[in-house]
Amino acid sequence: MSCNPALAARIDAAIGAGWRKDSAELEKLLAHIDDEALLTSLAGIKLANKRRFAEWLREHQGTVLDPDSVFDVQSKRLHEYKRQQLNLLWCARTLLDIRAGILPERPVTVIFGAKAAPAYTIAKDIIHAILCLSDVIAADPSRSPWRPRKPAARAT
Numbered sequence: 001m002s003c004n005p006a007l008a009a010r011i012d013a014a015i016g017a018g019w020r021k022d023s024a025e026l027e028k029l030l031a032h033i034d035d036e037a038l039l040t041s042l043a044g045i046k047l048a049n050k051r052r053f054a055e056w057l058r059e060h061q062g063t064v065l066d067p068d069s070v071f072d073v074q075s076k077r078l079h080e081y082k083r084q085q086l087n088l089l090w091c092a093r094t095l096l097d098i099r100a101g102i103l104p105e106r107p108v109t110v111i112f113g114a115k116a117a118p119a120y121t122i123a124k125d126i127i128h129a130i131l132c133l134s135d136v137i138a139a140d141p142s143r144s145p146w147r148p149r150k151p152a153a154r155a156t
Helices: 005-015 022-030 036-061 084-099 122-139
Strands: 070-077 110-114
Touching: 005 022, 005 036, 070 084, 084 110, 084 122
Parallel strands: 070 110
Antiparallel strands: none
């Protein structure tokens, strides 16, 4: 609600504010599944948030994102048993597919935000692998040509 006030306000307008205290009330949204005006409004809120995030990232890190791409974001403490490692392998496989001419239906922007405990060697190795793959993708001519991108920022 506080992270996305525009979305919260739109949901309030559609089903009332009861969902703020009882998440089960979100099921009321199912009654609006064919409401094109609501769906368009929700998509607009989502796109505006993606554009705002892309602008923030460009200003603070110099990285340019396509807000029309699918954002696949994982930002949490890294553990070897969580899905970050699987997502890394999916990214590598997707790069190989793109090199083979198999393009995804829509562009995908994968964003990792992770940290690991100093003694957690395997987690640090996974972070290192993410950074290495990021450098490989940044240098690969088969990736989307419109996206100039500087290499990933390195943690200190």
